[in-house]
Amino acid sequence: MSVKGNEPLTMETFTQGLWKDNPVFVMLLGLCPTLAVTNSAINALAMGLATTFVLICSGFLVSLLRKVIPKQVRIASYIIIIATFVTMADYGIKAISLDLYKALGAFIQLIVVNCIILGRAEAYASKQKPLKAMINGAGMGLGFTIALLSLGVVREILGSGTLFGMHLMPERFQTWSVFVLPPGGFFVLAGWLMLFSWWRERKAQKEVI
Amino acid sequence: MDPQSPTFIFLNAFLINNFVLAMFLGLCPFLGVSGKIKTAGNMGVAVTFVMLVSSICAFGLNILLTRYQLEFLRLISYIAVIASAVQLVEMAVKRFSPSLFRALGIFLPLITTNCAILGLALFQTAREYTFVQSLAFALGAGAGFTLALLLMAGLREKLDLADVPSIAKGAAMSLMIAGLLSLAFMGFAGLGG
Numbered sequence: 191m192s193v194k195g196n197e198p199l200t201m202e203t204f205t206q207g208l209w210k211d212n213p214v215f216v217m218l219l220g221l222c223p224t225l226a227v228t229n230s231a232i233n234a235l236a237m238g239l240a241t242t243f244v245l246i247c248s249g250f251l252v253s254l255l256r257k258v259i260p261k262q263v264r265i266a267s268y269i270i271i272i273a274t275f276v277t278m279a280d281y282g283i284k285a286i287s288l289d290l291y292k293a294l295g296a297f298i299q300l301i302v303v304n305c306i307i308l309g310r311a312e313a314y315a316s317k318q319k320p321l322k323a324m325i326n327g328a329g330m331g332l333g334f335t336i337a338l339l340s341l342g343v344v345r346e347i348l349g350s351g352t353l354f355g356m357h358l359m360p361e362r363f364q365t366w367s368v369f370v371l372p373p374g375g376f377f378v379l380a381g382w383l384m385l386f387s388w389w390r391e392r393k394a395q396k397e398v399i
Numbered sequence: 400m401d402p403q404s405p406t407f408i409f410l411n412a413f414l415i416n417n418f419v420l421a422m423f424l425g426l427c428p429f430l431g432v433s434g435k436i437k438t439a440g441n442m443g444v445a446v447t448f449v450m451l452v453s454s455i456c457a458f459g460l461n462i463l464l465t466r467y468q469l470e471f472l473r474l475i476s477y478i479a480v481i482a483s484a485v486q487l488v489e490m491a492v493k494r495f496s497p498s499l500f501r502a503l504g505i506f507l508p509l510i511t512t513n514c515a516i517l518g519l520a521l522f523q524t525a526r527e528y529t530f531v532q533s534l535a536f537a538l539g540a541g542a543g544f545t546l547a548l549l550l551m552a553g554l555r556e557k558l559d560l561a562d563v564p565s566i567a568k569g570a571a572m573s574l575m576i577a578g579l580l581s582l583a584f585m586g587f588a589g590l591g592g
Contacts, residue, residue, distance in 0.1 A: 218430070218570055219427075221423075221426040221427065221430070222423050222424055222425070222426045222427070222514045223423075225423045225426065226422065226423035226424075266479075266482060269478055269479075269482065270475060270478075270479070273474050273475040273478050274475065276474060277471060277474050277475065280474070281471070296518060296521045296522060296525065299474050299517075299521055300424075300514050300517060300518055300521070302474060302478055302517065303478075303512050303513070303514040303517050304514075305427060305512060308512060368582070371585065372420065372421050372422075372423065372581045372585070373578045373579070373581040373582040373585065374578075375423065375578075376574045376575070376577045376578030376581055377574075377575065377578045379574050380567075380570075380571045380572075380574035380575045380578065383570055383571040383574065384566050384567050384571045387565075387566045387567075387568075387571065388566045391565065391566060
C-alpha cells in the first residue's frame with residue numbers, strides 16, 4: 191500500500207486501521223502483546239489504550255520532525271521517539287493502577303518493539319502532515335484495541351467465567367482454564383482468523399452467484 | 400533445585416517458561432522465518448548470539464544507571480544499546496565469516512525489533528540477576544527460541560503436503576500448531592520442582 195503526501199484528509203484516514211488494514215487480524219503485526227496480555231478483558235483494554243497513546247503521540251512527533259531527521263538515521267530516531275512515549279505510558283500506568291501495572295509486567299515497556307508503531311512511523315507518519323498522522327494513529331490504535339478486546343473477552347469468559355471481573359456464567363459452569371493459559375491465546379486468535387476467512391470466502395461466493 | 404542457581408535459570412528459560420511458547424516473545428520471527436529448517440536454525444543461532452551480547456551490555460548499563468539514579472532512561476538506553484549491538488554483530492560476522500553473513504541475510508538487522516531481546520534485558524533487570532545468572536538466562540532463552548523455531552519449521556515442512564481446509568490455510572493453521580506446541584511445553588512445568 192503506497193501512501194502519497196498530498197492526499198486529502200478523509201474518513202479513510204481513520205477507518206483504515208479499524209477494519210481494512212486491521213493491524214492484528216489482517217496484517218498480523220504486534221502479535222506478542224496481543225497474545226500475552228489478553229488473558230482478561232481489562233488487561234487487554236489497558237494494553238490497547240497504552241498502545242493507542244504511543245501511536246498517536248509518536249505519529250505526531252515523527253510527522254513534525256519528518257523534514258529535520260536525516261534519512262540515514264531515521265529508524266534509530268523513530269525508536270528513540272517511541273521509547274520516550276513508552277516510558278511516559280509506563281510511569282502513567284504505574285501511577286494510575288499498581289495492580290494493572292503488575293499484571294501487564296514488562297509488556298508495557300515492550301510496546302517499544304511493537305512492529306505496528308515502527309511500521310506506522312516509517313510507512314505513514316514520516317510522509318504525512320501531523321494532524322493526519324495523529325488521526326491515522328488513533329484509527330490504528332483503536333483497531334488494535336478492538337482486536338485485543340475481542341481476544342480478551344473470549345478468553346476471560348471461557349477461561350474464568352467472568353467479564354471485566356464480574357461473574358457472568360452460572361455457578362455450575364466448569365471453567366476451561368486452558369484459555370487463560372498461553373495455548374489459549376494461540377487457539378482463540380486462530381479461531382478468529384478462521385471466522386474472518388470463512389466470512390470473506392462466503393462473501394466472495396455470493397458475488398460470483 | 401535452588402531456583403536461583405544458574406542451571407535452574409537456564410532450564411527455566413529453555414523449557415519451563417519458553418520465551419516463545421509460554422511468554423509470547425519473539426513471535427514475529429517465529430511465525431515469519433519458520434518455513435524451512437535450515438533458515439530457522441541460522442536465525443536461532445543469530446538470535447542467541449545477540450541475546451548474549453545484549454545481556455552483557457544491559458547488565459553493565461544497569462549498574463551505571465543505578466549509580467547515577469537515571470532509571471527512567473533505562474528503556475531508551477537499552478534499545479539504543481541493542482540496536483548498536485546488532486550493528487556490531489553484523490559487522491563482526493561480515494568481517495570474520497562472510498559465508499555465515501550471506502546465510503543470515505536480512506534476518507540479522509531485523510533482530511533489533513525482536514521483542515525477545517529487549518524482553519530478556521528487561522526481565523534480567525527486574526529479577527535482579529547477577530552476572531552469571533544473566534548469562535545463563537540469555538543462553539537458556541536463546542536455546543529455547545532456537546528449539547521452538549526448529550520444531551515449528553519441522554512441522555510446517557510436513558504440513559506443506561497435508562490437505563488443510565481452505566479457511567484454515569496460512570496464519571490460522573500456524574497459530575493452531577503453535578498452540579498445540581505450547582500445550583505440549585506446559586508439560587515441562589513440573590520440571591525442577
